[in-house]
Amino acid sequence: xxxxxxxxxxxxxxxxxxxLKRLMNSGVIEVLLVPLEHGExxxxxxxxxxxxxxxxxxxxPLMSINNARAVSAITGKHTPAKIGVVLRPCxxxxxxxxxxxxxxxxxxxxxxxxxCPGTYEIPDxxxxxxxxxxxxxxxxxxxxxxxxxxxxxxxxLRQACQMCIHPVPENLDxxxxxxxxxxxxxxxxxxxxxxxxxxNLTEGEAGGGESVPFGHDISEAVARxxxxxxKVREEALGHIHQKMTSNDSIASLFASCIRCHNCMTACPIxxxxxxxxxxxxxxxxxxxxxxAAHRKGATRxxxxxxxxxxxxxxxxxxxxxxxxxxxxxxxxxxxVGMIFSAVGxxxxxxxxxVPARM
Amino acid sequence: xxxxxxxxxxxxxxxxxxxxxxxxxxxxxxxxHYQTGNYKTRxxxxxxxxxxxNAGFDDKRVWLRWISASEGQRFAETVTxxxxxxxxxxxxxxxxxxxx
Numbered sequence: 001x002x003x004x005x006x007x008x009x010x011x012x013x014x015x016x017x018x019x020l021k022r023l024m025n026s027g028v029i030e031v032l033l034v035p036l037e038h039g040e041x042x043x044x045x046x047x048x049x050x051x052x053x054x055x056x057x058x059x060x061p062l063m064s065i066n067n068a069r070a071v072s073a074i075t076g077k078h079t080p081a082k083i084g085v086v087l088r089p090c091x092x093x094x095x096x097x098x099x100x101x102x103x104x105x106x107x108x109x110x111x112x113x114x115x116c117p118g119t120y121e122i123p124d125x126x127x128x129x130x131x132x133x134x135x136x137x138x139x140x141x142x143x144x145x146x147x148x149x150x151x152x153x154x155x156x157l158r159q160a161c162q163m164c165i166h167p168v169p170e171n172l173d174x175x176x177x178x179x180x181x182x183x184x185x186x187x188x189x190x191x192x193x194x195x196x197x198x199x200n201l202t203e204g205e206a207g208g209g210e211s212v213p214f215g216h217d218i219s220e221a222v223a224r225x226x227x228x229x230x231k232v233r234e235e236a237l238g239h240i241h242q243k244m245t246s247n248d249s250i251a252s253l254f255a256s257c258i259r260c261h262n263c264m265t266a267c268p269i270x271x272x273x274x275x276x277x278x279x280x281x282x283x284x285x286x287x288x289x290x291x292a293a294h295r296k297g298a299t300r301x302x303x304x305x306x307x308x309x310x311x312x313x314x315x316x317x318x319x320x321x322x323x324x325x326x327x328x329x330x331x332x333x334x335x336v337g338m339i340f341s342a343v344g345x346x347x348x349x350x351x352x353x354v355p356a357r358m
Numbered sequence: 359x360x361x362x363x364x365x366x367x368x369x370x371x372x373x374x375x376x377x378x379x380x381x382x383x384x385x386x387x388x389x390x391h392y393q394t395g396n397y398k399t400r401x402x403x404x405x406x407x408x409x410x411x412n413a414g415f416d417d418k419r420v421w422l423r424w425i426s427a428s429e430g431q432r433f434a435e436t437v438t439x440x441x442x443x444x445x446x447x448x449x450x451x452x453x454x455x456x457x458x
Contacts, residue, residue, distance in 0.1 A: 249414030251458050276367060295376060298456040306458040307367065307374050313409050314366035314402070347408045
């Protein structure tokens with residue numbers, strides 16, 4: 001069912017917050033996983049007190065973690081309450097993969113998502129105080145309306161977002177539209193009929209505001225954005241493949257890796273409770289290193305770096321949803337996510353497997 | 359150990375250390391004590407070959423063959439065959455690559 005939530009004084013956030021409260025007060029959900037404003041940014045939180053939703057801000061384009069991991073923590077074999085989760089499209093995709101891997105459940109879950117024009121590296125926007133200024137969020141929403149890349153405060157989108165070809169959420173219950181619509185005049189929402197019935201919302205309701213059209217403008221804006229993103233993705237992955245086929249192979253891409261395991265920690269798909277690489281399995285005796293050095297004339301210290309990445313590629317390359325959290329987490333600026341997307345795509349093709357397809 | 363329990367890390371470690379080849383032996387399809395162990399192996403093997411290509415390895419260096427624990431003769435023949443094939447390929451270039 002399509003409806004339009006009224007927006008007053010051109011301010012989208014209060015309309016969004018009151019909608020989230022309405023979901024909670026009407027009993028559609030009992031708790032909500034949503035980013036709350038905290039300091040200069042946002043922090044994902046599990047909220048039971050509707051009053052705290054006055055600081056909910058899913059529009060701020062920052063993503064500290066892929067929240068599929070949070071959903072995995074609060075669902076599972078038994079989901080103890082009617083839980084609502086506000087997720088970005090890549091978080092839903094990771095969640096679907098975790099469900100297939102039996103690490104999360106969709107039972108009792110209401111998934112709320114928005115069109116996602118992309119997110120920014122947190123340190124970049126923190127340094128500039130970008131999101132303290134309402135005009136920047138405004139410009140961000142304007143770009144979404146036009147289906148153009150946002151140009152804000154001289155910031156670049158996260159590498160993964162620049163080449164994201166899934167900016168429109170799928171497999172969800174409530175879809176808040178940003179692409180192709182002027183959200184200052186009304187916030188278009190598509191939701192399941194049963195939810196609309198509980199909320200007493202009717203088709204096309206505008207609550208006194210001007211109506212915003214569904215359809216043509218939306219698909220045009222999405223098509224415009226996708227065309228650009230597709231091109232960026234092809235070029236970026238082509239570049240990675242080129243580097244991998246050159247003489248020094250994939251090893252050169254991980255040459256500056258400090259083996260901090262941040263990429264693994266940030267990865268929503270890497271779910272093993274005990275990871276081999278966090279055990280003492282690779283803490284070798286001194287003789288081991290000396291032998292290794294003798295064998296090849298030299299050995300990388302501390303070593304086993306490429307082993308770590310290749311193993312991870314084997315473990316979750318097929319499920320990689322290209323959220324790029326690994327790249328954002330890398331202190332050595334290695335394009336981990338691009339490498340995983342490039343190799344992942346190759347593995348997925350063999351099985352005709354599409355991650356996040358139900 | 360069940361071939362379904364052979365994590366890719368067991369194959370990758372010797373290859374990166376410079377081994378010329380790795381042979382994975384598993385029970386015949388349909389003959390798994392745990393029902394699906396060898397099907398998991400087969401799937402992982404396909405994934406691994408794709409990834410090895412990107413790591414500059416010749417995927418001919420990793421063999422998966424169905425040899426059950428009672429097939430000593432077949433095991434010996436397979437190893438002989440593999441050694442001959444690896445000799446033809448020559449030593450693994452990874453013997454010289456220390457920066458991994």
